[in-house]
Amino acid sequence: MEIGREFQCEIEKTVFGGDGLARVGGEVVFIPRTLPGERLIARVTACKSSFSRAEAVRFGATSPHRIEPACPYFGRCPGCRYLHAGYAYETELKAAQLADQLAQAGLEPAPGVLESPVAPEPPLGYRNKIVLHVHKVGGRTMLGYVMGDNTTVTDIEACPLAHPEINAKLAELRGDKSFLHSLHEGMDVTFRRTAAGGATYWRNQPARNATWLKEELPFGRLSVPCGSFFQVNAAGAAALADEVAALIAARKPARFIDLYAGVGFFSAVALHAGVREVLAVESDEAAAAAARFNLKNFGAENPEVIAGDAAEALKSLKDAPASDALLTVDPPRGGLTLKAAMALTGSTLDSFIYISCNPATWARDARRLAKGGFTLNKLRLVNMFPRTEHFELFSFWTR
Ligand SMILES: C[S@@+](CC[C@H](N)C(=O)[O-])C[C@H]1O[C@@H](n2cnc3c(N)ncnc32)[C@H](O)[C@@H]1O
Numbered sequence: 001m002e003i004g005r006e007f008q009c010e011i012e013k014t015v016f017g018g019d020g021l022a023r024v025g026g027e028v029v030f031i032p033r034t035l036p037g038e039r040l041i042a043r044v045t046a047c048k049s050s051f052s053r054a055e056a057v058r059f060g061a062t063s064p065h066r067i068e069p070a071c072p073y074f075g076r077c078p079g080c081r082y083l084h085a086g087y088a089y090e091t092e093l094k095a096a097q098l099a100d101q102l103a104q105a106g107l108e109p110a111p112g113v114l115e116s117p118v119a120p121e122p123p124l125g126y127r128n129k130i131v132l133h134v135h136k137v138g139g140r141t142m143l144g145y146v147m148g149d150n151t152t153v154t155d156i157e158a159c160p161l162a163h164p165e166i167n168a169k170l171a172e173l174r175g176d177k178s179f180l181h182s183l184h185e186g187m188d189v190t191f192r193r194t195a196a197g198g199a200t201y202w203r204n205q206p207a208r209n210a211t212w213l214k215e216e217l218p219f220g221r222l223s224v225p226c227g228s229f230f231q232v233n234a235a236g237a238a239a240l241a242d243e244v245a246a247l248i249a250a251r252k253p254a255r256f257i258d259l260y261a262g263v264g265f266f267s268a269v270a271l272h273a274g275v276r277e278v279l280a281v282e283s284d285e286a287a288a289a290a291a292r293f294n295l296k297n298f299g300a301e302n303p304e305v306i307a308g309d310a311a312e313a314l315k316s317l318k319d320a321p322a323s324d325a326l327l328t329v330d331p332p333r334g335g336l337t338l339k340a341a342m343a344l345t346g347s348t349l350d351s352f353i354y355i356s357c358n359p360a361t362w363a364r365d366a367r368r369l370a371k372g373g374f375t376l377n378k379l380r381l382v383n384m385f386p387r388t389e390h391f392e393l394f395s396f397w398t399r
Pocket residue numbers: 229230231259260261262263264265266281282283284287308309310311330331332333357
């Protein structure tokens with residue numbers, strides 16, 4: 001393969017990230033915005049030692065799942081990877097990627113462990129938060145996403161993933177001269193929407209004394225500091241909450257241990273489901289303070305909230321009898337540190353929930369957990385981030 005060469009190919013599958021994979025004379029080529037079964041002429045854009053990248057030039061046969069992308073920036077903006085495919089099909093493709101990842105990790109779930117994927121609705125307009133970047137060119141102020149080259153900022157009128165109230169706020173601000181003058185090169189503008197408060201925004205960091213946002217959930221209200229983590233897709237978060245509530249109903253734990261707790265989302269689910277005792281551990285102090293407040297509001301008699309490191313808290317659980325506790329870990333994209341995974345396998349826990357927003361780090365951790373004596377009891381893909389490359393995993397481990 002050399003850059004610029006054109007070749008004919010058929011797409012075998014999509015890989016994690018959304019690119020189509022084709023094999024040409026034994027060589028692997030990744031081609032974005034293609035779908036399995038499509039035949040096309042493609043042109044090589046980059047050559048690496050074990051694979052090449054190419055772009056589609058002309059399609060011969062297209063997939064019956066191909067649709068018209070619902071965004072003029074698709075292809076340039078790196079956020080969406082599946083706007084050219086039907087939503088149900090996107091979820092199927094992600095499920096196939098998960099099966100590949102399990103095989104690569106040497107994990108063979110027993111029959112019935114891998115459950116059918118959940119595709120939360122709606123697939124567009126679901127994001128309660130977007131972050132846009134400011135770039136000044138000549139006299140013009142661009143406000144948009146950083147493109148795939150990691151430098152160009154494309155001015156965007158609206159983002160199809162953002163809640164319509166965020167797009168309406170963006171349109172309003174674009175007509176506000178004083179707002180545009182307040183923007184400086186390199187600034188971030190965060191848009192955040194709640195059902196109770198509508199769309200709001202801040203430049204760079206939220207004000208230190210900003211009042212907490214109020215999130216209305218099917219099971220109650222949570223307060224969220226502007227700068228703290230909160231699930232971006234309400235329907236996807238509700239699907240995860242249902243999974244946690246179902247395990248609580250089945251196992252009736254006396255205690256819920258919520259590691260990487262944020263503002264206490266899953267602890268609130270547990271309290272609502274009747275668990276009386278909760279322990280939440282969260283490293284962001286503002287989120288931990290909100291968790292303390294939220295869990296009292298959810299009726300916890302004496303909620304224990306530690307503003308600290310989840311792996312440290314896990315180590316201290318080592319000798320505690322844990323058979324009456326249900327523990328959840330929901331780490332950021334990097335997954336569990338080795339220390340956290342070892343603390344889990346070295347603990348007296350007989351089961352725990354592992355929620356992940358990154359199947360690659362989940363697969364790495366799953367290998368460590370399996371080696372340490374745990375068995376995958378339940379695995380479910382939740383398509384938490386429709387149209388993008390990402391998806392969420394709900395897993396339950398026992399021994
Ligand atoms: C994916 S979020 C999950 C939050 C919460 N479970 C929820 O559903 O809203 C991960 C959270 O872990 C926190 N975090 C990151 N590193 C941590 C650590 N080492 N120990 C404890 N919490 C951590 C982040 O601040 C963030 O709130």
